[in-house]
Amino acid sequence: MKKTIRVGLAAALTLCGTLALAQSLNVTLRGGTVDDQVAVDRNYDQMEGRIKRNYRQQPPLVPHSIAQYQIDLRTNQCLGCHDWSKAGERNAPTLSMTHYLDREGRELDQIAGTRYFCNQCHVPQANAPALVENLFQPSIGR
Ligand code: HEC
Numbered sequence: 001m002k003k004t005i006r007v008g009l010a011a012a013l014t015l016c017g018t019l020a021l022a023q024s025l026n027v028t029l030r031g032g033t034v035d036d037q038v039a040v041d042r043n044y045d046q047m048e049g050r051i052k053r054n055y056r057q058q059p060p061l062v063p064h065s066i067a068q069y070q071i072d073l074r075t076n077q078c079l080g081c082h083d084w085s086k087a088g089e090r091n092a093p094t095l096s097m098t099h100y101l102d103r104e105g106r107e108l109d110q111i112a113g114t115r116y117f118c119n120q121c122h123v124p125q126a127n128a129p130a131l132v133e134n135l136f137q138p139s140i141g142r
C-alpha cells in the first residue's frame with residue numbers, strides 16, 4: 001500500500017515537472033498569447049504592379065487582392081475578368097492558351113478543368129521576409 005502511494009506520488013511529481021517545463025517552453029510562433037490581437041503586415045500588395053517572372057514556366061504572381069473573389073464548383077470570379085471572352089472589355093491579361101488545353105492536348109473554348117482552381121498555382125504578391133536564405137538566380141536577365 002505504502003509503495004503504491006510512493007509510486008503514485010513520484011508519477012504526480014514527474015507530471016508536474018513536465019507541465020512546468022512545457023509551460024516555460026511555451027513560445028508561440030506569432031509572438032503572442034492566444035487572445036492577443038497580433039497585427040500582421042499587409043500582405044497583398046496592389047501597388048507594385050506586375051512582377052517579372054523568374055523563369056519561363058512560372059505562374060505569374062497575382063498583382064491584386066484575391067480575398068473577394070470566390071472560386072468554387074459553380075462560380076469562378078477570376079474568369080469574369082481573365083477568360084478570353086471577358087478579358088478585352090475588362091482590360092485584364094487574357095489566360096494563356098495552356099489554360100485551354102485538356103489533358104490530351106485538345107484545345108477548348110472554356111477553361112480546362114486542370115486550370116480551374118487558379119490559386120493552386122497563382123499566389124498573390126506577398127510582402128513577407130524569406131523564411132530561409134534563397135540563392136535562386138533567374139535563368140534570364142543576368
Ligand atoms: C475585376 C477584374 C479582375 C478579377 C476578378 C481578377 N483579376 Fe487578375 N488581373 C486583373 C487585371 C486588370 C490585371 C493586370 C494588373 C496590372 O497589369 O497591374 C490582373 C493581373 C493578374 C495576374 C498577373 C498576370 C501577369 O502576367 O503578370 C494574375 C496571375 C491574375 N490576375 C490572377 C487572378 C486570379 C487568380 C483571380 C481570381 C482569384 C483574378 N486574377 C481575378 C483583373 C482581375
Ligand code: HEC
Pocket residue numbers: 056057058059060076078079082093094095096097098099111114115116117118119120121122
Ligand atoms: C496548374 C497551374 C495553373 C492553374 C490552375 C492556373 N494557371 Fe494561370 N498560369 C500558369 C502558368 C504556369 C502560367 C505561365 C505560363 C503559361 O502561360 O502557361 C500562367 C499564366 C497565367 C496568366 C498570364 C497569361 C499571359 O499570357 O501572360 C494569367 C492572367 C493567368 N495565368 C491567370 C489564371 C487564372 C485566372 C486561373 C484560374 C481560372 C489560372 N491562371 C489557373 C499556371 C496555372
